[in-house]
Amino acid sequence: MTTLGTATAAPGELAVGRLTVGEARDGSEVALPVAVINGAHDGKTLYVQAVSDGDELNGVGVLQRLIPQLDPETLSGQILVTGIVNVHGFHVAEHRNPIDDTKMNRAYPGDANGTSSERIAAATFEAATRADLILDLHQGSTSRMIDETRVRCGHRHRLHRECLELAKVFGCGYILDQKGPDGQLARTAPDEGIPTVDPELGGSVGWDEESIRVGVRGVKNVLAHYGFVEGDVEVEPQTRATGFEQYGAPAGGLVAFHADLGDDVARGDPLFDVTDAFGTVKSTVTADSEGILWRTRRLPQVATGEYVCSVGTDIDEV
Template identity: 75%
Template sequence: MTTLGTASAAPGELDTGRMEVGETRDGAPFGLPVAVVNGAESGPTLYVQAASDGDELNGVGVLQRVVPQIDPAELAGTIYLVGIVNYHAYQVAQHRNPIDDRKMNRTYPGDESGTSSERIAAATFEIARDADLILDLHQGSTSRMIDEVRVRCGRRHRLHDECLRLARVFGAGHILDQKGPDGQLARVGPDEGVPTVDPELGGCVGWDESSIRTGVEGVFNVLRYYGFLDGEATIEPQTRADDFAQYSAPAGGLVAFARDLGETVEAGDELFTVTTPFGEPKATVHAESDGIVWRTRRLPQVATGEYVCSVGTEVDTV
């Protein structure tokens, strides 16, 4: 039997349950929703988690669609899934854990005696560190973003090439290949010898069907490529960026973009204008270098100096 919390599955079976990680403010125990898919044949182990930021819902949508489609009788290996990592933030549709005001994806590998977020991180990482591959499903909850996969270990890391391969196999179309902040699962996993990537499935708060479909296709491509499922994996060229130029508003008002997400720009191309509420132009901002529009703010209103967009630079194809 393979177990995760109260989920327990014999070879060729799938089970769901809860993994208890603490108590709420009224003293009642709470648990994260978990699933185990135990393949009929032996094979590698995959760990997948979603919603470590409580308002990033597209990853939850991916698992909602992926799990019912997996036939454990056709699977080789084991898949461990945690459907909602940041339990407290998810309940109130917030990014950060309201119990300790921490961002979950800055707390790995966690601390089983620490804050609420650190305890959850420790419990989930105990599972993840024993896997052969890790997928940490995210979403740009505060900005509009392209679908991308983030390789966060840094290019000098001994597992960089394996992480980059996993990102290419997931196949969201774009790869951010840049060393991430301390405490990210995609940083800590490779340090433990586990190739780990952070798919960022679209942007803005909500539930985006297109990005969810990208995530579902990515998970199944990983399962085929690494031998969990029979079938051919499709690996298409990916656009990679490892640096970004950020642009802020030179004046307050309303932003109107001249380029959409994913569009290429050349140095000197118009990126956006700022107008008054009556459409009177106040400022126009142009690209300072060639690149791809990678991320933009969600709401049009800006104050002077406020973030507006990012252009991916140092772009190549992998």
């Protein structure tokens, strides 16, 4: 039998349930939706989670599409799933956990006796560290972003090669290979010996169907490559960035981009103009380095200093 929260599945079964993480302000139980897919055959364990940032919905879209397609009778090993990590943020469509104003993916490994976010992180980290592989499904919040997979352990980490291989197998086409901030699951779990990546499935408000399809395909690639299901995966070369430059607005107004997501840019190329309401250019921002336009804001209006876009730099192919 395999259990996660109240979900218990015998070999060859799928079960759903809830993982208790505390109580709400009215004293009612707060619990995360979880699932266990227990394969009929022996094999590895995969842990998958989504929505650790409450407005990043493409990951749960992946799970909604994928899990009904999985047959425990033909599966080798086990899949443990937390469908919605930041349940408080999810309920109000906010990025951070509104109970303690915390970005959940900065709270790992958590604290079972800590704040709301720390307790959620501790509960999901305990589940994640039962696995051999971890996928933490994200997206670019409300920004526009290419589909990419992030390797966050750092180049010198003993598991860097394994994490990079997992990112290549997932196969978004782009990899950001850069050490992440403290408290990220994809940075913390490799310290426990578990290859972990953070697929960033585009960016949108609500669902982005193409990015969800990329995510479903990516999880299926992982299941096949690591022997959970039968099938072969051709691991294709990925475009990797090991640097990331962010650009803000030097003036207030409306942004007009010179390049689109995924476009190559050279040092000195114009990235965007800031215009007034009547189309007069107030300022033009150029690229500091050669790279790829990786992420942009969704809405055009900006104040001075507000985030506008990011360029992935130090590009190679892996």
